[in-house]
Amino acid sequence: QQPVLSLRDLQVTFRGTSGPVPAVNGVTLEAHAGQVVAIVGESGSGKSATALASMGLLPDSATVTGSVLVEGTDLNAIPEKQRVPLRGSSIAMIFQDALAALNPYRTVGRQIIDAYRLHHDVDKRTARERAVEVLDRVGIRDATRRVDDYPHEFSGGMRQRAMIAMAVVNDPTILIADEPTTALDVTVQRQVLDLLTGLTDDLGMALVLITHDLGVVAEVADQIAVMYAGRIVESGSVLDIFDHPAHPYTQALLGATPNLETSGRLAAIPGVPASGTNLPSGCPFHPRCAFAAEVGEACRTKRPVLELRPGTPAHRAACHFTTDRELPDA
């Protein structure tokens, strides 16, 4: 089975006032239908730029190279005019802030109807029925009545659901969710996650979940990619990452997740996160790495590449240390 989304050597560079700022540096990633792929990292790791590049939504100040294959079509190789019809029906996106994503001056139903009619040549009544149906599906009670509410008449959790409804109304193959639960309280977070995984199953979508929350990832992801300074430093199945974390950065993140039940946030790892403008030599993580002293020279001078872990089908890490010998059990 072919992946529905395939990023190949994706590079994103922003034009900054004092020169180019690399944000994503060679990301390769696949997502299959019915699968939840999580991209985990601190802010500035390049995960949001990866998401926006996947939608072809980066501003003109960004240079994107590599390919973004959406159901086989390279979004990065076609003009904007040809991308527009793919957004919504092939690939859709939701954000952390539903209030910013919804138009405050139009009813929730109106916005869903408009989104639907962009892709379906139907009359208003049919589109309205579809809007009610999809609001009902995302768990808005009394959808027949609430369809005429304005966003401010919804609670935060309901707005998140409404944004999801608008994103899935055209049955996308891929849904990208950038920190979809970060602004919500824990109970609502759980409900929204359940909704997203339910929709992934029902609609046979691929869900790309962008998050800094390892608790979220442990519960819902099939595959995980850990990003640091614009690169994937480790990727694999949930078991690979949680039971056999190979990269010192992943290990440090997990070290601060005492209990997955409590929705552990990313660890406060000592040191400054590396980014495009202050990228350290060699391994970008070396100034913060607990093992760098042991490995020494190579960490400071040689950039580790993402390599398959021996004896695994798809567990990869980019670290000089792990390719030489096993790390102690985390």
Ligand code: SF4
């Ligand atoms: Fe740490 Fe060196 Fe591995 Fe980088 S390559 S993560 S500095 S041990």
Ligand code: MG
């Ligand atoms: Mg972000």
